[in-house]
Amino acid sequence: MSQPNPILGTMTSRLTTPPTSRSGHILSRAVTFQFALDPNAQQRILLDKCAGARRFTVNHHLARVRANLDVRSAEREAHGDVGETTEPSTPSLSWSGFSFINEFNAWKNGQSDDSPLNDDGSCGLAWRHELPSDVFECASVDTARALENFSSSKRGERSGTPVGFPRFQAKGKVTPSFRLRNRATPGTAPSSQPVRFTDPAHLRLPRFGPMKLFGPTLKVRRMIDAGRFHIYSATLSQRAGRWTVSLTGVAAELHRAERSRTNRHAGPVGVDRGIISLCVAADANGIPIESFEGVKILKQALVKLKAANQTLARTTPGSKGRQRARSRLARTHRKVANTRRHLVHQASRSLVDRCQILVLEDLNVAGMVKNRTLARSLSDAAMGELSRQLLYKARWHGVEVRVADRFFPSSKMCSGCGVVKDDLDLSTRTYSCGACGLIIDRDLNAAINLARWRPKEPSAVTLVVPTRASLLSTA
Numbered sequence: 001m002s003q004p005n006p007i008l009g010t011m012t013s014r015l016t017t018p019p020t021s022r023s024g025h026i027l028s029r030a031v032t033f034q035f036a037l038d039p040n041a042q043q044r045i046l047l048d049k050c051a052g053a054r055r056f057t058v059n060h061h062l063a064r065v066r067a068n069l070d071v072r073s074a075e076r077e078a079h080g081d082v083g084e085t086t087e088p089s090t091p092s093l094s095w096s097g098f099s100f101i102n103e104f105n106a107w108k109n110g111q112s113d114d115s116p117l118n119d120d121g122s123c124g125l126a127w128r129h130e131l132p133s134d135v136f137e138c139a140s141v142d143t144a145r146a147l148e149n150f151s152s153s154k155r156g157e158r159s160g161t162p163v164g165f166p167r168f169q170a171k172g173k174v175t176p177s178f179r180l181r182n183r184a185t186p187g188t189a190p191s192s193q194p195v196r197f198t199d200p201a202h203l204r205l206p207r208f209g210p211m212k213l214f215g216p217t218l219k220v221r222r223m224i225d226a227g228r229f230h231i232y233s234a235t236l237s238q239r240a241g242r243w244t245v246s247l248t249g250v251a252a253e254l255h256r257a258e259r260s261r262t263n264r265h266a267g268p269v270g271v272d273r274g275i276i277s278l279c280v281a282a283d284a285n286g287i288p289i290e291s292f293e294g295v296k297i298l299k300q301a302l303v304k305l306k307a308a309n310q311t312l313a314r315t316t317p318g319s320k321g322r323q324r325a326r327s328r329l330a331r332t333h334r335k336v337a338n339t340r341r342h343l344v345h346q347a348s349r350s351l352v353d354r355c356q357i358l359v360l361e362d363l364n365v366a367g368m369v370k371n372r373t374l375a376r377s378l379s380d381a382a383m384g385e386l387s388r389q390l391l392y393k394a395r396w397h398g399v400e401v402r403v404a405d406r407f408f409p410s411s412k413m414c415s416g417c418g419v420v421k422d423d424l425d426l427s428t429r430t431y432s433c434g435a436c437g438l439i440i441d442r443d444l445n446a447a448i449n450l451a452r453w454r455p456k457e458p459s460a461v462t463l464v465v466p467t468r469a470s471l472l473s474t475a
């Protein structure tokens, strides 16, 4: 059984077979647990330093790569030949995570020609020993990955929106964050892993010691103790003044009873994004299954957001009041984001618990026409997240997900007689059919149509089972 590479962690585990824990569980689910942290004064300083070190490392690599690219393109131009036959005399840099780690280690340890010189005559990065070395290595690996995304996008091998050259990390412009790996294989006893819970309220991280955290940890601790979850890495990030930790790793499959529930709705259930609610679910017989209020609660939060924005606008730039108003606005943003995430998790969990077959509309979120109405764009964003969560939770719980083709007129078709309207305004909340006289809630109508959707060819059923690799990359 191959174990993940301790240096690259999750990067190589994408390519290998799932690891096995010491209790014999096959860890094939990519799972992340997130907790808010309550660091002490010393830990807070170290957190800030680590985030700074990450920015520093990323910028170091980007500057080297940028300079190398510029020199090579200047040489190409000097040749007066744009053809691919003439190679510039300056060799191109390797963009791999390994070479980035090696180069940066040599540079910071004073073993490289361009290592920094200190006042006391020593060579190398003076403050390197204050921080866990993992901060530098993870930043190097992440930069390599960002550059790989950029180059594969440039070669046209990457789907989705084009990815540009990675941005330089400016303090105050990027979310302070960094990553630490749990340098232990899945077979290691929990008590000897570098990243571990020391008690229900404390997480130990290398160099940080036990750090206090909020929220219930019982579930994750039980999973770790039973060998059903292994932490690959801990990502720490600060939003609106609060540090959170995301523990990313691999977990065992859910219990058989969870994967094959007997009390689920047997027939296909259509899920349509609502205009007022987050989503509406109904079956082919027109029976509403569930309707999740969501956008309404978010709208209330938006009122607060607007007030916080106005307060900010009334303050004088550079004043204490401005600082206070800004942090209040950031806290409100954080609250809106947390509320949305919570609601979407609730809805997706409830749907996979209650239904055996889910039919979604094809949401090409990236390519969707940007809509100006706030409520609509909110529901679009929430629905995109909902379908992402439904896909992975469906796989965990043994639920089938079908995606109706993009041209299926789920909103415009009458669920009573099948007549398709030419046009249906977004503001129209009730569907009234001119042919059969049916009057029905617009979202419910669409959900019923989706539940009745059948692929044109039986073989073309889009049974979406996300691969482990795609799950890991979104985790």
Ligand SMILES: [Zn+2]
Binding pocket: 414, 415, 416, 417, 418, 419, 433, 434, 435, 436, 437, 438
């Ligand atoms: Zn009709």
